[in-house]
Amino acid sequence: MASQNITTARSVLRVPPASPAAAAAYFGASLAFHADVSDVAHALEAGGDPGFVVLDSRSTASWDQGHVPGAVHLPTALIAEQAAGLLDPAVPVITYCWGPGCDGAAKAALALAELGYQVKEMLGGFEYWVREGFTFESGEGPERRTADPLTAPVDAEDCGC
Template sequence: MPSLVRDIPAAPSAIALMHFSNRLTFETDCSDVYTSQQQGEVDFILVDVRGPLAFERGHVPGAINIPGRLLTAEGLASYTTNNLFVVYCAGPHCNGANKAAVKLAALGYPVKEMIGGVTGWLDEGFALSTEELKSPVAAIGCEC
């Protein structure tokens, strides 16, 4: 009798290669974001899509705050479609980053999700920032 792991056979290697390679086009992780920041190789816009109060309590250093509901063509007019957005939310229990990624992709922007969100960041042992950063849509004033 096979184990529960082998109860459903693994995909053939070629299919597994395609699947896992494709996932990396949609996702990045906290460690890659942190390392990129430490090496000064920040060629992406890190966006915390939670509400302003959650952002103020603690966010990933270098992130800007654009709550998901404010991701609109008007709010993003200062960005070009060459800008890569990396979005995150509270953590794996929240789909705010997925919703934000859908909005950004629908507007023509390249986007990746930072898997794990704030929870993943803390699990990696990285510190959150409470430094207030100016959001490009701060004038809209989200109080969610």
């Protein structure tokens, strides 16, 4: 058993960790490009102006299936021609698509950045919005599902991270 632990540790550390300075630069940059579903939800739930707009970059059929309340619907393919009429260039945009297995939010963020917008991608997308138990809107009206205990704390307001 001890030799298996040594082999596993060697595998994990085959490429050594980055220096603390390089790690700080990398993770700091990562936070400049990404927003957490829970943080976005809490900012929107607090009321008032959150200082950003949420953009759903999916198709109309996907939007109708469910979306973040208050989000702007603008499919990625239409960003170049419609963003100026829907978005204020002075307000940062948080993009989302289906979930972690979809790069649609990154494509939308790229399209917006190329037009001069400040932008972040909401990690987890619509999937984690629903899985974490936040209210969403659909053709049926407002909906909310019980939070998945594998994605959100059961007995706390937030995960503490």
